[in-house]
Amino acid sequence: MIRGLYTAATGMLVQELKQDNITNNLANMNTPGYKKTELAVSSFPQVLLKRIDAIKGSAAGTTPVGPLNNGAMLDEQIIDWAEGNLEETGNSYDLAINGEGFFTIETAQGLRYTRNGSFRLDGQGYLVTAQGDYVLGLNGPILVQGSSFTVAADGSLTVDGVYVDHLLITGFPDKQGLQKMGHDLYSAPEGALPRALEPGETAVKQGFLEKPNLNLVNEMVNMLAALRTYEANQKVIQAHDELLAKSANEIGSLR
Amino acid sequence: MLRSLWNGASGMAAHAAKMDIVANNLANVNTTAYKKQKAAFTDLLYQRIGTTGQPVRESSSGPALSGSGVKLTAVSGLFTQGPIISTGRELDVAIRGNGFMEVELPNGQLAYTRDGNLQVDGEGTLVHSSGFRLSAQVMVPAGAKKLVIAPNGSITATLEDGTREEIGVLPLYRFNNPGGLMPIGQNLFVSTEESGAAWEEVPGQSGMGTFQQGMLEGSNVNLVEEMTQMIIAQRAYQFNSRSVQVADEMWGMANNLRK
Numbered sequence: 001m002i003r004g005l006y007t008a009a010t011g012m013l014v015q016e017l018k019q020d021n022i023t024n025n026l027a028n029m030n031t032p033g034y035k036k037t038e039l040a041v042s043s044f045p046q047v048l049l050k051r052i053d054a055i056k057g058s059a060a061g062t063t064p065v066g067p068l069n070n071g072a073m074l075d076e077q078i079i080d081w082a083e084g085n086l087e088e089t090g091n092s093y094d095l096a097i098n099g100e101g102f103f104t105i106e107t108a109q110g111l112r113y114t115r116n117g118s119f120r121l122d123g124q125g126y127l128v129t130a131q132g133d134y135v136l137g138l139n140g141p142i143l144v145q146g147s148s149f150t151v152a153a154d155g156s157l158t159v160d161g162v163y164v165d166h167l168l169i170t171g172f173p174d175k176q177g178l179q180k181m182g183h184d185l186y187s188a189p190e191g192a193l194p195r196a197l198e199p200g201e202t203a204v205k206q207g208f209l210e211k212p213n214l215n216l217v218n219e220m221v222n223m224l225a226a227l228r229t230y231e232a233n234q235k236v237i238q239a240h241d242e243l244l245a246k247s248a249n250e251i252g253s254l255r
Numbered sequence: 256m257l258r259s260l261w262n263g264a265s266g267m268a269a270h271a272a273k274m275d276i277v278a279n280n281l282a283n284v285n286t287t288a289y290k291k292q293k294a295a296f297t298d299l300l301y302q303r304i305g306t307t308g309q310p311v312r313e314s315s316s317g318p319a320l321s322g323s324g325v326k327l328t329a330v331s332g333l334f335t336q337g338p339i340i341s342t343g344r345e346l347d348v349a350i351r352g353n354g355f356m357e358v359e360l361p362n363g364q365l366a367y368t369r370d371g372n373l374q375v376d377g378e379g380t381l382v383h384s385s386g387f388r389l390s391a392q393v394m395v396p397a398g399a400k401k402l403v404i405a406p407n408g409s410i411t412a413t414l415e416d417g418t419r420e421e422i423g424v425l426p427l428y429r430f431n432n433p434g435g436l437m438p439i440g441q442n443l444f445v446s447t448e449e450s451g452a453a454w455e456e457v458p459g460q461s462g463m464g465t466f467q468q469g470m471l472e473g474s475n476v477n478l479v480e481e482m483t484q485m486i487i488a489q490r491a492y493q494f495n496s497r498s499v500q501v502a503d504e505m506w507g508m509a510n511n512l513r514k
Contacts, residue, residue, distance in 0.1 A: 016505065017309060017319075019502065020259050020322075024321070028325045030270070030488075031325055120329070130329045145431070147462035177317055182297075183299075227501050234511070238512065
């Protein structure tokens with residue numbers, strides 16, 4: 001019975017984590033290039049419940065009762081890599097990747113990858129992210145000095161009609177280990193095998209931004225489901241509390 | 256759960272800021288040479304879950320992370336060309352293409368503008384609509400009948416006796432990143448570290464714009480687009496307020512565990 005209290009408590013804790021995840025998705029419903037995360041919940045490993053026999057000296061000593069679960073736990077976090085819709089902004093420094101790959105960003109902590117192509121120029125004329133980190137081309141940071149900046153679908157950059165560089169679009173054979181670092185950046189784990197995508201493998205669109213791949217209806221439904229599951233687990237704890245109260249106060253009471 | 260609350264609150268704050276920006280754009284839909292502003296968002300840092308006694312399995316594919324909401328990263332001006340509107344006024348001048356005019360503020364600081372609604376002050380100097388002098392220091396001779404501002408910025412006055420005289424030249428100024436300019440009101444901008452320093456160019460050369468006399472540049476705000484952005488900001492605000500409500504409800508349930 002007391003075990004049931006802990007089982008229901010894990011249910012509440014897990015739903016809380018789910019809710020944190022959903023609210024983070026909702027908060028980022030207008031963040032360009034945001035990829036929603038989902039949490040997978042699994043049960044704790046099953047254990048075999050046994051009864052210790054009252055009769056001393058019997059051969060087995062215990063009798064199996066059956067398998068038992070001790071509640072739920074957070075199994076894994078999954079980033080949904082589905083592509084978001086492209087939205088036209090008309091700003092020539094807004095770029096979107098239509099297909100595979102990431103923009104490559106040089107930060108103080110090393111190379112990072114992003115799908116948020118909401119770039120701008122810094123005071124020296126380099127193409128940077130909103131945080132001021134350099135966006136990399138095949139030959140390093142991209143210097144834009146001129147009045148018209150165009151990006152072709154193959155990622156080639158032209159300033160006032162003169163070819164400057166190609167955007168470095170990085171692809172991964174397996175995106176599973178990529179981790180969110182905040183500021184829409186992802187870091188790659190050791191052995192992720194990043195590789196520069198060839199023109200033609202993917203397409204860059206200038207004047208567009210990628211919308212987050214959220215489905216708001218789904219998020220709201222998940223939010224309600226998590227809320228009600230949380231409530232159900234709360235009710236279980238309350239029921240346990242009442243049962244415990246009964247056994248503690250009423251069984252064997254003389255009235 | 257506290258995190259849900261803050262996530263929702265960060266979403267509400269960011270979208271309220273977006274709403275302010277949209278409202279300011281809408282208010283300036285008829286302001287001469289107004290450049291619309293745009294809000295940019297980014298997600299916040301991620302923290303590893305599982306250090307505080309939550310039921311989390313050590314996963315092979317990296318730790319589960321919990322996000323902490325959204326923030327407004329940058330508000331940048333969008334310096335696209337506004338519509339050129341004919342006014343017929345002699346001292347109205349629009350810039351078609353790149354570039355800014357330079358204005359000297361009373362404290363000696365330089366400001367930049369595309370608002371070409373010029374005036375002549377009591378001393379005969381050409382001033383910006385805010386009353387501040389253009390740094391080109393153009394004196395209009397007393398009794399001048401006609402002023403002609405050429406596309407390349409040279410200003411010619413026809414004097415009382417009918418002779419014509421060049422009285423000054425308006426240069427254009429450009430920036431590496433006009434989006435980083437800081438608006439200070441009265442259609443003026445000052446340079447920042449983001450925008451880089453201004454440098455002078457001759458109008459019509461090396462990608463610079465030209466002057467158009469008798470015209471003004473309108474605001475580049477697109478009403479339909481701003482209304483759409485307003486709806487997006489409002490609904491996003493609502494969704495995030497729902498996050499806060501649900502977090503509150505959950506907290507209430509935890510609070511009522513013991514009846």
